[in-house]
Amino acid sequence: MTISNIFLETEPFGIESGIELGIVAFALILFALSITAYRNTRIKKILFAASAFALFAIQLFVDSIEDYIGILDEDVTGIIVKLMTFAILVLFFVAIVKKR
Amino acid sequence: MNDESNSNSIKVLQYIQNNPGCYLRQVKRELTMSMGTIQYHLNLLEKNGRISSERRNLYKHYFPIGLFEQNEKDILKILNQETAREILMIILEKKPTQTDIANIIQISSASVNWHIKRLIDFGLILEQKDGKFKRYALGVDSKNIISLMKNYHPNIWSIWSNRLAEMFLSLSKEENE
Numbered sequence: 001m002t003i004s005n006i007f008l009e010t011e012p013f014g015i016e017s018g019i020e021l022g023i024v025a026f027a028l029i030l031f032a033l034s035i036t037a038y039r040n041t042r043i044k045k046i047l048f049a050a051s052a053f054a055l056f057a058i059q060l061f062v063d064s065i066e067d068y069i070g071i072l073d074e075d076v077t078g079i080i081v082k083l084m085t086f087a088i089l090v091l092f093f094v095a096i097v098k099k100r
Numbered sequence: 101m102n103d104e105s106n107s108n109s110i111k112v113l114q115y116i117q118n119n120p121g122c123y124l125r126q127v128k129r130e131l132t133m134s135m136g137t138i139q140y141h142l143n144l145l146e147k148n149g150r151i152s153s154e155r156r157n158l159y160k161h162y163f164p165i166g167l168f169e170q171n172e173k174d175i176l177k178i179l180n181q182e183t184a185r186e187i188l189m190i191i192l193e194k195k196p197t198q199t200d201i202a203n204i205i206q207i208s209s210a211s212v213n214w215h216i217k218r219l220i221d222f223g224l225i226l227e228q229k230d231g232k233f234k235r236y237a238l239g240v241d242s243k244n245i246i247s248l249m250k251n252y253h254p255n256i257w258s259i260w261s262n263r264l265a266e267m268f269l270s271l272s273k274e275e276n277e
Binding site: 030033034036037038040041043045046049095096 | 177180181257258260261262264265268269271
């Protein structure tokens with residue numbers, strides 16, 4: 001049995017949480033980078049991308065609340081998460097098509 | 101202030117005038133004075149409005165007042181951007197057109213145009229007509245720019261944020277030249 005198998009068998013929950021944490025961390029790093037880029041250049045379209053990265057982190061947070069705490073209704077959370085995904089894509093679209 | 105202290109103060113000021121963007125340890129190394137003495141003179145010069153400072157990461161960089169006529173902080177912000185520095189380096193070597201710059205740095209013409217406009221606005225470069233072409237030359241003393249670029253360089257965070265901005269700039273469609 002390889003080390004990764006042992007890990008997968010004993011800590012599946014830990015791996016999933018770790019990946020989720022990594023995604024949130026990257027979303028936040030990208031958010032902070034976009035804010036720095038905006039402050040240096042004042043290009044407004046970067047703010048749309050920054051909002052999308054922030055929304056991405058919030059989306060994962062909402063998803064985690066549903067998974068681990070369960071205070072929200074599963075259907076409601078599903079709609080919120082999908083709306084957020086839609087909003088993220090719209091924000092990226094605006095960031096691309098906006099002139100400056 | 102006694103003569104010796106006054107002379108040290110002048111030495112420190114002259115060093116900063118010749119090396120804008122230098123930092124404490126660099127001044128200490130070059131002027132072979134004690135850290136305390138240099139710190140004292142730097143504080144005094146800053147208090148008297150002869151120099152200004154800007155903290156970047158672990159270093160505090162010192163600049164002579166009046167190095168540029170205006171927008172000193174904005175100019176430092178520009179020098180913190182990888183692409184703007186590369187453009188200035190090309191302009192230092194020759195008088196390029198926007199197309200030359202875009203070909204050398206391999207970035208979009210929209211991005212070059214945006215940086216060029218900004219550098220002109222801050223008085224760092226000048227636009228010169230050459231037949232049907234527009235060429236660009238330094239608008240400030242090249243010695244100052246070289247010294248600033250040598251002493252004041254972007255950190256990894258600035259480089260990454262600049263690359264992110266470049267990505268969005270390259271998505272912009274804007275007429276240039």
